[in-house]
Structure formats: structure tokens, C-alpha cells
Amino acid sequence: MAFADSLFGEGEFYNAFIEAERLSFFDTLKTHAHESYLLRGKCLKETGQFKAARKFFEDAALSTTDKGLKFQAEIGILKILILERRFRQFDERSAKLEQVFPEKSREFAYWKGWRHIFAGEWDEAKEHLIKAANADDLIALCDSAEEKSYSLTLGMIMSALLPGSGQVYAGEYINPVITLAWVAFGSWLVADAIKAQRYFDAFIEANYVLLRFYRGNLSYTYDLIERRNKEIKNDILRFLQNNYKGPKP
């Protein structure tokens, strides 16, 4: 096992996986089952094979009766669920685990904080990280992300009142002009038809020209703000991946 561990330490994840596999293959009494499963899970996780890694962590958790070792394997699973963005599964699993390991509430709070960072939910992330303690850097980062993020509600209200303005708020300037022009043209067509008392024309123009562009304006604003917030989130995750020294998924 030491050989496999040393290979893992050297960053030779595939070789480490094979050596752990060798140990498991000849370990008929299953004396090293937990370590072997855990190491193989870690190797697969490092190489991005999350689904297969999760299976090994699950086997690692099942192959021991030691509470500490079980917890270690379960945390491995939670980290993978964060990386896979399987947030619902993370929430369900962590809620169950908290009942089994009530003394580890701070660790759970810490990983819940990470789960919300990956989801771009900065307020919730901060809330959990405060409970976790010793996560001041992450809390500061959540604050700065919150400041940089665009408000979806504000953007949508702006676009509803003045088509295109929500897009301007999210930093786009050409598309809003075109949007506004189409909505203005649609409004003119409808008004013109009403003036001529051609109500069916007005109805069709309102539905297929005016409302089509008006709804498009709202939906585009929504997508744009979501995209911008995602970019901010990804920048932060990239920063954390390269610079954060504390435990991370």
C-alpha cells in the first residue's frame, strides 16, 4: 500500500490505481480493502473520472466499521458530488450523514459552503462558512462575488419597463438598441392598426411582432444575466483552484 501511496504522492495516479488494484486482487482476506478502495477512488477523482471514483468511495465506506475511516470516505463522496454539481444528491446525502456524525457539523458546514460556491449561491455559501469557522478567506471571496454579481430581479424589471435596458445593465450595448427598435416598430404597427379600427390586424401584430420581441427581450436579459453570473462564478472557481491553500473539493 505504501508503494501505491507513494505513486499517488508523486502524481502518478494511473500507476497508483493499478498498484492499489493489485493489492486488492490478492487481498483475499480484505485486510486492506478500505485503503485500496479509497486510494483508487482518489486516483480516479484526480483524473476526472468522477462517477467511477464515487463507486470506489462508496465501497470504501462500506468496507470499514471504523467511524473515522467511514467519515473520510463519505467526505470523498460529498466532494465528488460538489465537483459533479449534483447538488440535490449532495444535500440529501449530507443531511443523512449529519445525523450519523453529529460531532462533525463544522466540517459539514464547510463542505456545504463549497457546495453553494459551486452553485454560485454566495449568501448561502457565506452562511455555512461562518458556521464552519476558519474559512475567512472564502467568506471574503463570497462577499466580493456577491458585489460583482448582477441582480436578476433588477435586470428583469428594467427590461420589463424599458426593453433592452436590462441588457445594458448587464454590459451589452448593441443588442438592446435592436431590441428597442423592434419593440417600437411593433408598437407602432399595433397602434396604427387600432387607429384604422382593424382589431384583428392589431391582435396578430401584437402577438407575432410586438410581444414576440418583448418576450424575447425578457428572455434574453434573463439568459445574459445568468451567463454573466456564471462567468463571475467560474472566474472565482478558477481563482480558488489555483490559489486557495485550504481544503477544497
Add this chain to the structure above:
Amino acid sequence: MVAVTYLSAQSPLFSPENRFLFGKHLLKTGHAEKSREEFRSLSGTTLFDSKTKLLIDLCGIEAGDTAIEFLSGANPLLCYAKGKKDFETNGRFDFVPGIASHEGGTLPVSYLKLKILSDIKSGSIAKEDLEKVYLFGETGSRFLLENLEKRVDPDEKSPLFAGILSAIFPGAGRIYTGDYGEAVASMVLTGIFGYLAVSNFIDGYPRSGIIFSSIALFFNAGNIYGSVLSAKTYNREAKERTDKEFLDFYYREKPLPAPLEIVEDQ
């Protein structure tokens, strides 16, 4: 690291017998390159015999080594293994006559089955080979014959005909390609805008008439283009479906034994 490696090498886990066993396990579980390393490490021991050399060659084939030089010489099993690998990677393989006509054993039958599968996938199979499709069992042969039928006589829609139909009557091309929801939408939208255009011209509103005509033309152009695309998509999806069904059958039923299984049988 060096010390750990040295100490580990002295462990019984690394004895030649165990390396041989573990090598086979790795080959079975899809780690062909690592398996090859295990077998190669037996060089200089009594276990490095013709079977081990054959296994090394099999590992090379499984690992996709294109510049492989066989240690075990010309061997029908290697032809089968290479053919199977090529078939799984590219959907075809270079058939070597003679192997399938050997008497008895799993290998000739498996090689013949490989040829039948490859020919069916390409949509062209000789009559005498087709007669041996019974080798895949009752359900397997029924499936393969149906799959071949879909390849020989595919259910295709003509993009040109779909476009012409939609040009004559909006939405008709979509009905032809089975896209009924889009067909109704095309008919309704083009119909409404066409009606509004005519109605505005008749009632003396030429400006609105021009606007509605433009919209109607725009919708109908989109409808014609969409019908052509719909026919092309229909054809592509039909072909993909046939290929997918074939692959599902191949990986679900596993009609060809793994080369290692044949070695073990022998």
C-alpha cells in the same frame, strides 16, 4: 520513493506467478497497456513461454498499438483479435480468408461471426454468409436480418420533394417528414399572414399589406427551408437509429467472445 519501489518489488505480490495472474486480470478489466507490462516483466523466467507471448500480443492489439510486431508469430487468434478490435473501433476489418473455414473450435466460428457482423454493418453481405446468420441464435439472427433490411432498403425522405410540397402548400413538406406539430404551425402562421396581406390590400391599406406580405413570405421561406432540413434530419436520424440499434445489440449480447476467453479455452 526508490526505497519503497525496491521493497515492493521483493513482495510476493510481484512473484512471476502473481504477475501472470494479475496481468490476465488487468487485460480482462480493460487495462491492456499495464497488462502488457506485467507479462513483459516475466521475460527471463520460465513463465515467459509461447502463451505469455501470445498474451503480450493480445495486449498490444487491445491497447490499439498500430506498429505492433507479434512475438508469437502468425496466429489466427491474433487475426481474430485484431479484426475484432478494428471492427469495434472503425466498424470494419480486413478479412483474412482461411481462418473461418478451419474445422472445430471457437475461433473459426467467432471469426465467421465477426465477418457477418461487419458485412451487415456495411449493408452488403454475400448470400452464403447470410445463410449462416443462425449462428447468432434465434433472436440475434432475427435482429440482424431486420437491421440489414433497414440498411439495404432505408426508409428515406427526399429533401427536394419535401421542399416542393411546402412551396405548393405551406406545411405539406413537414407532414411528409412526419413533423406534424411544425406542419400545423406553418399552415396557421402563413395562412393568417397571407389572409391579412390580401385583406389589407383589398381594403386599401397597401402599407400594411406590404408588411404582412413580407411576413408571410418570410414565414413561408422558413417553412420551405425547414421542410428540406426536416427531411435531411429524418434520414440522418434513421441511419443513426439503425447504427445505434446495431451497437446496442453488439455490446448488450456480446456475440463475439473476448480473445482471452478463447486462449483460456485452448
